[in-house]
Amino acid sequence: MTAGPVASVVVQSYHLTVRDLRNSLRQPSYVLAALIQPIAWLLLFGKLLGPLLEHGSADGSYLAFLTPGIVAMTAVFSSGWAGMGIVAEMEHGTLNRFLITPVPRGALVTGRLTQQAVVVLGQTLIVLAFGLALGARFSGGVLILVVFFACVLLGALSVAALSNALGLVTRRHQRVLSVGQFLLLPLAFLSEIFVPRDVMPGWMRAVATVNPVNWVVEVGREATRGDVGWAGVLDRTFALLALTAACAWLSAMAFRHYQRQV
Template identity: 45%
Template sequence: MSNTLTQTWYMTQRQLMAIARQPAYLLITLIQPVVWLFLFGNLFKKVVELGGFGTTSYLDYLVPGIVVMSALGSSMWTGMGTLEEIERGTLNRFLVTPANRGALMNGNVVQNGISIVVQSVIIVLLGMLGGAEYPGGFGGIVILVAASVLLGTVFGALSNALGMVVRQRESIIGVNTFLLLPLTFLSTAFMAPAQMPGWMRHIADFNPLNWAMVAGRSAMSADPDWGDVLTRGGALLVLAVAAVWLSTRSFKAYQKSV
């Protein structure tokens, strides 16, 4: 077990070093959430007057949505890194070593989780500078970040599995483009459930993106609903375990094909 964790951390470090060498990529991943946060925060700030948001400040409501949405957006591209490893032949070279196969496959998922933590903290701090308040305190923020990491693990692992199966950049781009907007807008990212059409509200109940938002928002409120936090968080955890298992299975299938 300890050997598996050590190897996973080694693979994670490889991914972190690769990202550190791309300052432009880091800048873009931070700029996009800021644009969403302050552009939408100012454009729709009066929408809270409709009621149902649980706050008088739209920015308070929006911050958890942007945190979770950013986690989804970054994790859905994890499979591109796996595909790049395949195209360069790096992954195949690792296959002739005794390295743990789970570590080879999930190193970039762990790296993505670390990136989500950093990105989420920055968004929360920027929201605070913009005037957002978090009645749930530090504990609520931790739960929001944890929910975002679980969501990122789900879609990062699924993206890895997709990369293993299709092995084409165009297919990954197409799937991500197709899923990103529906998952985002069929959730409570920008609008309170009470203001959504009934059919959208019912679909949001089955949307993992929305599970993370509900858990995070509830934990950050002045009066958290711990039932919501535990049920949504638990569902995300189960889904994350299943996605990692599927990712590992797809890697074993790839290994047999080379």
Template identity: 40%
Template sequence: MKLLTDTGWVFMRYLRGLLRSPFILVMTVVQPIFWMILFGHVFSSIGSIPGFAASSYIDYLGPGIVMMSTMMSGAYSGMGVLSDYKDGVLDRMLISPINRLAMLLGSLLQDALTLIIQAALMVGVASLLGASFSGGLLSIVQLILIAVLLGLAMGALSISLGLIVRKESSLTAAVSFATMPLLFLSGLFMPLQLVPRWVELIARFNPLNWAVEAGREVLGAQPDWSLVLQHGSYLLILFAAACLLVFAAFRQYQRSL
């Protein structure tokens, strides 16, 4: 019971903080929209290549941008912990009787709510730009769930890194350094059959590519569920490992007090 109460308190605290500073959320939505419009027009002719994986390039790009949006949002989740660290709130929480698991669960619940809203908005924008989601509402829900799982995994990694570096500038630099290769070393913008072999090999170990391929698959008329389960399992393992890393980072931080 205490775990649920503490989780609810942490969740509401982070949610109120987000509502007071919506600029970050707005920017993580605006940037993917810009990329969707830009790349959707620049590479639109790719959709006419014989054997292309989608009827149009925007159909191909749309699910990938949904994943990109939640990944980028999750990657900056550590900023909230750094704000608490800078204000001394984190130290007070750690010496209080609050459940340590609730600190993580409350933060992740707030991230999950934000990511669901964000992914739904991106699906709507993609639809307005011409993307078709032929699988219906159920496939869109599955797409959003995959996107949220990717965002939560990135969020947990970001929180861990924030607790380690303890500087907003360092976290921002690390996120920028990590996310750009993840974007371009994947099948987000271009089918892997059209990229160099070494890019295709790296994409096999790219969490964003796992999510993108699984997301596109659930939208198909006849999804390959083995591929969806395989890549979904990879994301779940990554998320579990990231959560363990958060607990280790919290313990290290407590020992440094």
């Protein structure tokens, strides 16, 4: 062995990530959906809800208000189907083939998650670019923007890890899809993605407070303000970190469960 265990995980994750990204790029329908969907959401929801809610953000433009919300929504939804990739890997026999090689088991998980992170990062940049072009402004400075990106990735990785766990346990595309939809749609709508907190009914506000998707949105909203409320941002960031760790642990458990069933 030439590399230490940690270096080996990093190197092999890199190879597996490159392979996943290359495979994704070869599927035009996937690429189109991943790029066009967030833009469509931004424009559709902007036009649909804009006239009703033209008071959301500091400068009064609904699109500016919506942009961080759509970033969070895109990240979470595109990660919600991550488990489909694991199921496809089982069906192709590639997962078992990888397991027979000396590749560190961790790299099989981190490779997939890194690929997801790269995709989400790309989607985030596209939504932000469109948002900026349509009038969104991020007045909070570079630091809060970086923290927002980190929170988007943490949210995406939590969901992706859970979806992977679901794929490993159920081994069915249909299950991954339906459970993902069942959980993510309500989480998206019970948040401040589309509407400001003050127009929500009381119970919905209570749900939004403990909704991780909303934590990402809240951090994003702070990035649009001139005066960033750092205390709240740090709370949300650490909460997302803890959630990601918990989901990663669940994912690792699911992986062990799969290996026992082979």
